[in-house]
Amino acid sequence: MGNFPGELKYSKEHEWVKVEGKTATVGISDYAQDSLGDVVYVELPAVGKEFKAMQEFGVVESVKSVSTLYAPVGGKVVARNEALNDHPEKVNTAPYGEGWIMKLEMSSPADLDALLTAADYQKLIQK
Amino acid sequence: MLKRTPLYEKHLALGAKLVPFAGWEMPVQYPAGIIAEHLAVRTSAGLFDIAHMGLIKVEGDQALPLLQRALTNDAARLNVNQCQYTVACNEHGGTIDDLFLYRLPTHYLIVANAVNTDKALAWLKNLAGGQGVSLADNDCMLSVQGPQAAAAVGKALGVDLGGLKHNRVLGWRDLVLSRSGYTGEDGIELIIAKKDAGKVWDTILTAGVQPCGLGARDTLRLEAGLPLYGHEYDEETSPLDAGYAWAVKFDKGDFIGKQDLLNGPKKYLVGIELEGRLIPRQGHSVLRPSSLAPLGIVTSGTYSPTFKKPIALAYLTTATTDVVVDIRGQMVPGRVVDKAFYKR
Numbered sequence: 172m173g174n175f176p177g178e179l180k181y182s183k184e185h186e187w188v189k190v191e192g193k194t195a196t197v198g199i200s201d202y203a204q205d206s207l208g209d210v211v212y213v214e215l216p217a218v219g220k221e222f223k224a225m226q227e228f229g230v231v232e233s234v235k236s237v238s239t240l241y242a243p244v245g246g247k248v249v250a251r252n253e254a255l256n257d258h259p260e261k262v263n264t265a266p267y268g269e270g271w272i273m274k275l276e277m278s279s280p281a282d283l284d285a286l287l288t289a290a291d292y293q294k295l296i297q298k
Numbered sequence: 299m300l301k302r303t304p305l306y307e308k309h310l311a312l313g314a315k316l317v318p319f320a321g322w323e324m325p326v327q328y329p330a331g332i333i334a335e336h337l338a339v340r341t342s343a344g345l346f347d348i349a350h351m352g353l354i355k356v357e358g359d360q361a362l363p364l365l366q367r368a369l370t371n372d373a374a375r376l377n378v379n380q381c382q383y384t385v386a387c388n389e390h391g392g393t394i395d396d397l398f399l400y401r402l403p404t405h406y407l408i409v410a411n412a413v414n415t416d417k418a419l420a421w422l423k424n425l426a427g428g429q430g431v432s433l434a435d436n437d438c439m440l441s442v443q444g445p446q447a448a449a450a451v452g453k454a455l456g457v458d459l460g461g462l463k464h465n466r467v468l469g470w471r472d473l474v475l476s477r478s479g480y481t482g483e484d485g486i487e488l489i490i491a492k493k494d495a496g497k498v499w500d501t502i503l504t505a506g507v508q509p510c511g512l513g514a515r516d517t518l519r520l521e522a523g524l525p526l527y528g529h530e531y532d533e534e535t536s537p538l539d540a541g542y543a544w545a546v547k548f549d550k551g552d553f554i555g556k557q558d559l560l561n562g563p564k565k566y567l568v569g570i571e572l573e574g575r576l577i578p579r580q581g582h583s584v585l586r587p588s589s590l591a592p593l594g595i596v597t598s599g600t601y602s603p604t605f606k607k608p609i610a611l612a613y614l615t616t617a618t619t620d621v622v623v624d625i626r627g628q629m630v631p632g633r634v635v636d637k638a639f640y641k642r
Contacts, residue, residue: 208315208326208513209333211601212575230626232577234332234601235513256575263331 173201181292182243207233244282246275303349304495320413322350325511336603338508343446349438352415357405358430372547376401379467385537387555392533443485454505482522523637538563569637578610
């Protein structure tokens, strides 16, 4: 179930990463948004802040629960999706598009090696 | 092994998300989502499977004296085909369970929270000396809530509910219908045979009613300031604390917990409206704004789909107006308001 684009990498904590040069766009997977239900708030990281891989970078709140967001790769925040302040539901309606959360300038592209392919991620969530 | 209601297969077919709740596998939401389900109840009508609620039958000539001793409200005020909110307290005035009591033509029926059904049943049986108290486990409940609920149920079942008043009961064919609910809206609750549950469910859905899960049930009751056991109620918390003095009738004679309840409330259940978008959750501390002195604790919190902002229910020990709530280390300003955020 769900939609998992093959060009993205996925973390075990249900974030996705799209790599373009040194920039990594980060969001949460279709499986994650479906599990959370209606998203009503996304705590966005400050631009310029640096995170290590698997470090907490924010939270996403749905009506019924709060979940921690983990940076799937290390790097410095170069952009965040301000549109989510007024429309957090975009995380539900377009998790890989308008629901993106932040863009990182990667400090260590080798972090990508620890991430899952779409096929492996689907195996993980089917367990 | 989780218990399943008679409607389990219906929930699967509708695409519900099922979660464990009080030992039951229950729908938390359908594909519409909690917010859409919530708003359907506020504006039209929603159908809830509440077959996990415990139904306890109390019968025989000792039924009324038992209920008067066991419960805080005055069961003697119920005529046949009336129902009332009531509470079972322990010897210290803490809450064993909060309940809904029906007086039906041949017996009384107590609706218990799923999480407390075994406890309440054992407690009542013990008080009764084993006589006249039993689980009505051939029956179950459905709830239809919202401004269109009575019309939709009436149309679906071919019965006129226009004249049925709040907390009144109508026995119709094999069904028991009451004008009652747990959402802050008008509504109809149905007590039906488990074997008929699927048929009645389908018939009501056909009348254009939105199926709603426990997620929306929680946000709806929270907006209406209605307590939920395990959040606003526990064995240390009295119905007076929860704001239900009207359901504690000191003038009816002796009842369990009365002596402690006569001392009055130990804390006050209030509503808090918060600034910003962070959502308060159970267990978050409520503090005085500048000094950060403790004032109380959040018992329930959510994003309010009706008011589109974070709200909380909290127990305070001091009356105050401005507070901050410690949400994971962030001090979020809030304002104390009536716990019934939503009134129809």
